[in-house]
Amino acid sequence: MNIDFVIIGNPENRRVVFFQQALELLNLKPAKVVSYIDLLTGANKIEDYIKDDVIIRLESPGENFLVEKELIALGEEDGWISAVEARGLEYENGRIYYPAQWYRGFCSFLKRIDDRVNKAGKRFQWMNPPGDIITMFDKRLCQKLLRDSGVSVPSVLKKCGSYEEVQEVMKETNIRRVFVKLACSSSASGICAYQINPRGDKEVMYTTVEIVRRDGELALYNSLKIKKYTSNRDIKDIIDWICGQGAHIEVWIHKETFERQVFDMRIVTIGESACHNVARLSKSPMTNLHLGNKRGNVADLNLSPDKLVGIFQEAERAKGVFKRSLYAGIDVLVSKGGHVPYVVDVNAFGDLIPGILYKGRDTYGAEIEEMINNIERGD
Amino acid sequence: MIKERLALTYDEYEEGKTFTELMENFVGSPNAKEVEYLEVGFWGEPYDESSDNIVKFIAENSSKLPKLKGIFIGDMESDECEISWIEQCDMAPLFGAFPQLEELVIKGSNNLRLSSLNHANLKKLVIICGGLGKDAIEDISKAQLPNLEHLELYLGEDNYGFDGSIEDIKPLMKKGLFPKLKYLGLKDSEIQDEIAVEIAEAPILEQLEVLDLSQGTLTDEGAQTLLNSSKIKNLKKLDLSYHYMSEGMMKKLKTIGIDVDVSDPQGEDEEYRYPAVTE
Numbered sequence: 001m002n003i004d005f006v007i008i009g010n011p012e013n014r015r016v017v018f019f020q021q022a023l024e025l026l027n028l029k030p031a032k033v034v035s036y037i038d039l040l041t042g043a044n045k046i047e048d049y050i051k052d053d054v055i056i057r058l059e060s061p062g063e064n065f066l067v068e069k070e071l072i073a074l075g076e077e078d079g080w081i082s083a084v085e086a087r088g089l090e091y092e093n094g095r096i097y098y099p100a101q102w103y104r105g106f107c108s109f110l111k112r113i114d115d116r117v118n119k120a121g122k123r124f125q126w127m128n129p130p131g132d133i134i135t136m137f138d139k140r141l142c143q144k145l146l147r148d149s150g151v152s153v154p155s156v157l158k159k160c161g162s163y164e165e166v167q168e169v170m171k172e173t174n175i176r177r178v179f180v181k182l183a184c185s186s187s188a189s190g191i192c193a194y195q196i197n198p199r200g201d202k203e204v205m206y207t208t209v210e211i212v213r214r215d216g217e218l219a220l221y222n223s224l225k226i227k228k229y230t231s232n233r234d235i236k237d238i239i240d241w242i243c244g245q246g247a248h249i250e251v252w253i254h255k256e257t258f259e260r261q262v263f264d265m266r267i268v269t270i271g272e273s274a275c276h277n278v279a280r281l282s283k284s285p286m287t288n289l290h291l292g293n294k295r296g297n298v299a300d301l302n303l304s305p306d307k308l309v310g311i312f313q314e315a316e317r318a319k320g321v322f323k324r325s326l327y328a329g330i331d332v333l334v335s336k337g338g339h340v341p342y343v344v345d346v347n348a349f350g351d352l353i354p355g356i357l358y359k360g361r362d363t364y365g366a367e368i369e370e371m372i373n374n375i376e377r378g379d
Numbered sequence: 380m381i382k383e384r385l386a387l388t389y390d391e392y393e394e395g396k397t398f399t400e401l402m403e404n405f406v407g408s409p410n411a412k413e414v415e416y417l418e419v420g421f422w423g424e425p426y427d428e429s430s431d432n433i434v435k436f437i438a439e440n441s442s443k444l445p446k447l448k449g450i451f452i453g454d455m456e457s458d459e460c461e462i463s464w465i466e467q468c469d470m471a472p473l474f475g476a477f478p479q480l481e482e483l484v485i486k487g488s489n490n491l492r493l494s495s496l497n498h499a500n501l502k503k504l505v506i507i508c509g510g511l512g513k514d515a516i517e518d519i520s521k522a523q524l525p526n527l528e529h530l531e532l533y534l535g536e537d538n539y540g541f542d543g544s545i546e547d548i549k550p551l552m553k554k555g556l557f558p559k560l561k562y563l564g565l566k567d568s569e570i571q572d573e574i575a576v577e578i579a580e581a582p583i584l585e586q587l588e589v590l591d592l593s594q595g596t597l598t599d600e601g602a603q604t605l606l607n608s609s610k611i612k613n614l615k616k617l618d619l620s621y622h623y624m625s626e627g628m629m630k631k632l633k634t635i636g637i638d639v640d641v642s643d644p645q646g647e648d649e650e651y652r653y654p655a656v657t658e
């Protein structure tokens with residue numbers, strides 16, 4: 001078959017490589033790759049790649065510091081730093097720079113691309129359209145949309161602008177344990193499991209955020225080792241910082257355990273079906289695999305067949321909120337004991353789970369097949 | 380072993396169900412008289428309400444639990460309640476009510492006591508916590524447990540309740556304190572080196588099969604005295620997993636001719652920062 005794929009991505013990234021391999025396995029010709037950096041700097045135009053019947057895949061812009069800086073620069077309006085300052089940022093492993101400004105830049109970029117593609121006046125299809133990606137990337141927007149569509153999600157606390165407000169709301173609502181999340185981030189960056197103890201006014205936070213104070217300023221880093229903070233000063237600084245960037249705060253659900261580790265599930269949902277899935281088991285409240293946590297088989301978790309069906313349906317329902325998208329990586333956890341499923345995240349680029357096959361295909365292969373089936377059916 | 384687990388699920392707790400209802404249903408059920416091991420998990424707000432009522436309830440209903448041989452109070456993960464916040468109580472009523480008890484495991488140590496502990500059949504006592512108070516340590520060192528084979532104490536750090544010193548731990552190293560003791564765990568301690576130094580030549584090693592000094596802050600300093608010890612080779616196993624020893628020390632320990640677990644080193648200089656992946 002003669003289908004043209006275009007990938008907007010970071011060409012050096014394994015995600016792009018895996019997608020090309022999947023095309024090859026299906027005897028399709030390689031996708032043309034347009035790099036984020038070229039589009040951002042104007043070295044390349046997306047219009048030049050749009051011809052009739054092209055399929056466009058937006059890949060993750062992550063793991064490339066030049067791209068990160070350009071996106072922060074693009075988000076300069078009402079931001080923290082100017083475009084010039086953004087371009088002058090120095091690389092430091094793990095450093096978290098201005099995530100809200102980054103997100104703004106990413107949104108502008110996606111809107112611009114969307115616009116230009118539309119204006120090219122050709123017949124084309126997105127695998128996942130920019131508008132959906134924008135929504136999925138903002139946990140506040142996304143979780144609200146899920147809730148309004150009847151998907152089971154953890155209860156959300158009302159909007160808080162500071163540590164003090166978080167305290168107030170927690171006391172008012174009698175909720176002692178929450179997840180405080182950077183609203184626009186992923187891969188567990190800026191995620192905190194936070195609890196207060198009304199007895200003796202104690203508090204404790206488990207987080208991937210490492211806080212460093214340097215010359216009176218805060219620098220934040222992503223830490224692979226979960227940090228435990230009990231000092232009010234650290235906790236307050238972290239929460240204030242997240243609130244400043246935009247916080248999504250929700251009830252901390254007791255996750256079910258398997259062999260003394262808590263778990264959740266990443267379920268890649270393609271079209272309308274929950275397909276590839278993997279359990280993520282952890283001794284800490286964060287189960288993300290890159291933090292050194294263990295993969296497991298969803299089938300081995302001692303969940304009843306009924307509950308399993310319910311879990312997959314919940315993932316499909318969440319995916320159903322994004323009908324125009326071909327796929328999404330849905331994170332589902334189940335409560336301890338009752339096994340009620342909760343969708344905690346919808347990841348636009350959540351299909352990178354190497355080695356996991358469904359009906360003989362990896363995620364990329366399965367997405368491509370679904371895309372082709374759609375075309376053949378004339379959807 | 381017939382086990383029963385009593386725990387409020389997150390959803391039940393949200394709906395206002397109480398742990399008392401769970402316990403009453405359980406002891407009223409015909410299956411109670413068969414149960415040999417009882418696990419008590421999340422009971423609502425374990426950081427606020429102590430286990431006192433639960434312990435008393437179980438003790439008062441001992442006649443309905445004739446086969447009970449093992450109890451675990453506080454079987455929950457930190458995803459449910461911060462371990463160092465779990466409010467415990469004096470476990471004395473359990474020992475009086477269950478003379479046939481063989482195993483007691485406790486997780487969490489706030490206000491934990493084991494006062495006037497005198498029990499003919501207890502074989503295994505485990506306390507898992509962030510920091511064990513010296514009152515509780517003293518209760519144990521004064522206890523009469525002629526059948527105790529396995530004693531495992533997470534000693535922890537002062538932030539989370541360990542208010543003692545090596546002087547409070549020493550009495551537990553006395554040979555014959557528990558004549559049948561085979562497994563001694565003095566672990567998860569912020570003074571793990573001091574403990575290692577103190578126990579290295581202690582006569583109690585002559586009666587033990589397993590010495591567990593894992594999960595703590597053990598460095599080469601403590602490890603060296605273990606290495607030099609004339610008694611350490613009498614053990615079957617030395618558990619030092621999760622430690623701060625050097626590679627060289629780990630190698631030396633591997634050669635002493637007994638089973639030494641040196642897994643899970645906590646090397647300081649590893650790089651733990653990661654660039655965010657955008658997905």
Ligand SMILES: Nc1ncnc2c1ncn2[C@@H]1O[C@H](COP(=O)(O)OP(=O)(O)OP(=O)(O)O)[C@@H](O)[C@H]1O
Pocket residue numbers: 154179181185186187188189191250251252253254255263264285286287288331333344345347658
């Ligand atoms: N409300 C909650 N209660 C309990 N655990 C939670 C909750 N929300 C998130 N988690 C856990 O925290 C971790 C990170 O969650 P989340 O998916 O929200 O972050 P993320 O940065 O978007 O990560 P990813 O990119 O993998 O989706 C996961 O292990 C998840 O199971």
